[in-house]
Amino acid sequence: MAKIVDDGVMHQDLSVITEIGAYMVGVSILGLIISIINVYVSSRAAIGFGTDLRSTLFEKIQQLSFTEIDKFNSASLITRLTNDITRMQQVILMGMRLMLRSPLMLVMAVFFVIKINTDLALIMIGAIPVLGISVFLILRKGFPLFMKVQQKLDQLNAVVRENLINIRVVKSFVREDFETKKFEKSSEELRDMVINASNVVVSIFPVMQLIMNVSVIVILWVGGGKVMTGELKVGELISFVNYLMQILMALMLLSMVIMNVARASASSERILEVLNTEPSLENTTEGIANTHKINKGEVIFRKVFFRYSGGENDVLKDINFHIHQGETIAVVGATGAAKTSMLQLIPRLYDTTAGEVLIDGVNVKDYNLDELHAEIRMVLQKNELFTGTIIENLRWGKPDATIEEVEEATKAAQAHDFIMSFTDGYNTLRLQEL
Numbered sequence: 001m002a003k004i005v006d007d008g009v010m011h012q013d014l015s016v017i018t019e020i021g022a023y024m025v026g027v028s029i030l031g032l033i034i035s036i037i038n039v040y041v042s043s044r045a046a047i048g049f050g051t052d053l054r055s056t057l058f059e060k061i062q063q064l065s066f067t068e069i070d071k072f073n074s075a076s077l078i079t080r081l082t083n084d085i086t087r088m089q090q091v092i093l094m095g096m097r098l099m100l101r102s103p104l105m106l107v108m109a110v111f112f113v114i115k116i117n118t119d120l121a122l123i124m125i126g127a128i129p130v131l132g133i134s135v136f137l138i139l140r141k142g143f144p145l146f147m148k149v150q151q152k153l154d155q156l157n158a159v160v161r162e163n164l165i166n167i168r169v170v171k172s173f174v175r176e177d178f179e180t181k182k183f184e185k186s187s188e189e190l191r192d193m194v195i196n197a198s199n200v201v202v203s204i205f206p207v208m209q210l211i212m213n214v215s216v217i218v219i220l221w222v223g224g225g226k227v228m229t230g231e232l233k234v235g236e237l238i239s240f241v242n243y244l245m246q247i248l249m250a251l252m253l254l255s256m257v258i259m260n261v262a263r264a265s266a267s268s269e270r271i272l273e274v275l276n277t278e279p280s281l282e283n284t285t286e287g288i289a290n291t292h293k294i295n296k297g298e299v300i301f302r303k304v305f306f307r308y309s310g311g312e313n314d315v316l317k318d319i320n321f322h323i324h325q326g327e328t329i330a331v332v333g334a335t336g337a338a339k340t341s342m343l344q345l346i347p348r349l350y351d352t353t354a355g356e357v358l359i360d361g362v363n364v365k366d367y368n369l370d371e372l373h374a375e376i377r378m379v380l381q382k383n384e385l386f387t388g389t390i391i392e393n394l395r396w397g398k399p400d401a402t403i404e405e406v407e408e409a410t411k412a413a414q415a416h417d418f419i420m421s422f423t424d425g426y427n428t429l430r431l432q433e434l
């Protein structure tokens with residue numbers, strides 16, 4: 001640019017202009033090609049990263065015990081699996097495009113600026129720390145707010161999830177308005193929190209704009225004086241302002257990346273929190289080595305106490321009983337008496353707080369967990385269907401069940417005729433009303 005102005009325009013030499021112009025076009029085309037490669041590579045990398053992280057997180061969630069799932073709550077786990085990971089994915093994409101390019105542009109531009117004129121360059125370099133400090137201060141204030149935004153998102157997801165799962169109850173009690181208000185309240189809280197966080201962060205841009213404009217004016221003023229005394233050529237001043245714009249643009253893009261990194265680091269903390277959680281129920285060393293098999297199904301509770309983690313009271317206190325092989329037992333009690341809690345201790349979905357649960361004389365902790373879970377069948381109060389056909393759902397617990405076995409079970413449950421009433425019979429796709 002400086003050469004075009006000083007050698008071409010000033011000396012009215014068109015050949016210099018075409019020659020350097022052609023060179024500039026060539027460099028731009030090269031830049032374009034590299035940009036395209038960069039976009040392709042960084043997109044693939046970011047999407048691959050997101051996919052890998054999602055699988056890892058999902059696998060981790062599968063390993064967690066009820067206690068940890070209770071602690072995180074499922075709505076929050078869904079947000080972490082979706083929104084939080086997407087946020088990180090975006091930052092990786094953006095980072096790969098700008099993290100190398102912006103600092104490189106910055107360094108090169110500063111180098112050329114110093115080469116043109118050291119005095120002028122010093123003015124400009126003075127602006128950089130001012131910019132850096134303001135960005136830092138703004139981000140330090142913004143980070144905790146981003147964390148809160150994600151938490152509000154969790155709450156919103158919890159409301160939606162609860163509502164959709166219980167939509168029949170909501171409709172039959174005509175509580176749609178009530179539920180809508182609940183949703184709106186949660187949605188407005190999220191909005192306010194986002195506005196709150198954004199207000200802090202977007203203040204970066206006017207601040208940068210101001211610093212940028214002030215530096216341009218100072219450079220033009222000081223540089224203009226130098227042009228008049230002949231110390232600087234006009235073309236040099238033009239390219240100087242051009243470099244200045246490049247530098248400030250690079251800084252602006254860089255702070256945009258940093259801002260998004262700050263936002264994503266709230267997300268990454270939430271993901272790491274899950275990844276770093278160890279399931280509280282694991283195979284004990286005995287459990288791994290052990291090959292105990294349940295064959296009689298004798299259950300003994302010995303001085304069992306149980307309390308949910310975070311709970312204030314023991315829900316089970318000093319429970320003792322002995323169920324012999326082949327016995328059919330009914331446990332009757334008020335709602336909340338801890339019947340379900342007691343039952344969940346048998347397949348070791350939770351560990352006792354004190355005392356022991358024995359099956360066939362062996363402590364449940366000494367069984368291999370997979371073995372234990374596979375050998376004990378539970379029919380819960382509330383059953384969910386998975387995506388797929390009726391037969392796929394029926395075979396969910398035993399993928400190799402023969403059609404005879406399946407029919408035997410559905411006939412016993414008086415479901416066979418009902419299933420056969422569909423045109424597709426056992427191959428009917430899941431219907432919500434089932």
Ligand SMILES: Nc1ncnc2c1ncn2[C@@H]1O[C@H](COP(=O)(O)OP(=O)(O)O)[C@@H](O)[C@H]1O
Pocket residue numbers: 070308311315333334335336337338339340341342
């Ligand atoms: N996941 C949980 N976390 C904390 N407390 C729970 C949990 N599940 C049940 N409770 C509490 O434990 C007690 C017993 O509940 P539960 O075993 O479901 O009773 P029941 O099946 O007899 O109706 C209740 O006070 C209930 O609030």
Ligand SMILES: [Mg+2]
Pocket residue numbers: 339340341
């Ligand atoms: Mg119950």
